[in-house]
Amino acid sequence: MIKTLKIEPLTKEAFAPFGDVIESEGRDHFMINNGSTQRYHKLGEVQLDEQGQGIINIFRAETLEYPLQIKMLERHPFGSQSFVPLFGHDFLLVVAPVGDGSMNIDPSTVRAFRATGRQGVNYHRGVWHHPIMALRDNDEFLVVDRSGPGNNCDEFFFDESVQLTVELD
Numbered sequence: 720m721i722k723t724l725k726i727e728p729l730t731k732e733a734f735a736p737f738g739d740v741i742e743s744e745g746r747d748h749f750m751i752n753n754g755s756t757q758r759y760h761k762l763g764e765v766q767l768d769e770q771g772q773g774i775i776n777i778f779r780a781e782t783l784e785y786p787l788q789i790k791m792l793e794r795h796p797f798g799s800q801s802f803v804p805l806f807g808h809d810f811l812l813v814v815a816p817v818g819d820g821s822m823n824i825d826p827s828t829v830r831a832f833r834a835t836g837r838q839g840v841n842y843h844r845g846v847w848h849h850p851i852m853a854l855r856d857n858d859e860f861l862v863v864d865r866s867g868p869g870n871n872c873d874e875f876f877f878d879e880s881v882q883l884t885v886e887l888d
């Protein structure tokens with residue numbers, strides 16, 4: 720399969736098969752702190768296995784070279800992983816559904832999204848995704864994911880006959 724992935728705008732609905740969109744725009748909230756603060760409650764859930772611990776990290780990422788060939792995707796079987804941009808820059812996502820749980824990805828299910836700098840994502844457990852795709856050098860992301868025993872990062876490399884490309888406008 721040779722395909723240039725269409726980069727879709729990130730919306731709650733479109734991203735639902737892969738996880739949550741963390742944003743305030745257009746989302747419900749309620750007032751707290753004596754009316755001084757709007758709480759956008761439970762935009763996503765931290766998913767963990769019984770032995771896992773939720774941890775908070777910062778990823779400082781370099782941009783990748785585009786057009787980019789998507790040679791691999793990874794997944795975290797024991798927990799979710801969220802990325803929230805700290806500097807307000809757009810970033811890209813390439814994902815594929817959990818599938819049947821096997822170490823295999825149907826390349827026709829791979830999708831690309833562009834997040835605005837005011838959107839974050841929370842990949843659900845086992846959702847295939849490309850490592851962070853920053854669009855600005857040394858961009859930083861707040862990352863909430865799982866620490867604990869076991870290998871929590873499976874990598875799947877596409878066959879050489881599969882050429883999935885992401886290119887910027």
Ligand SMILES: NC(=O)N[C@@H](O)C(=O)O
Pocket residue numbers: 793800848849850851872
């Ligand atoms: N390996 C690691 O911590 N980073 C990846 O999980 C990623 O999604 O960027």
Ligand code: NI
Pocket residue numbers: 793795800848850
């Ligand atoms: Ni990851």
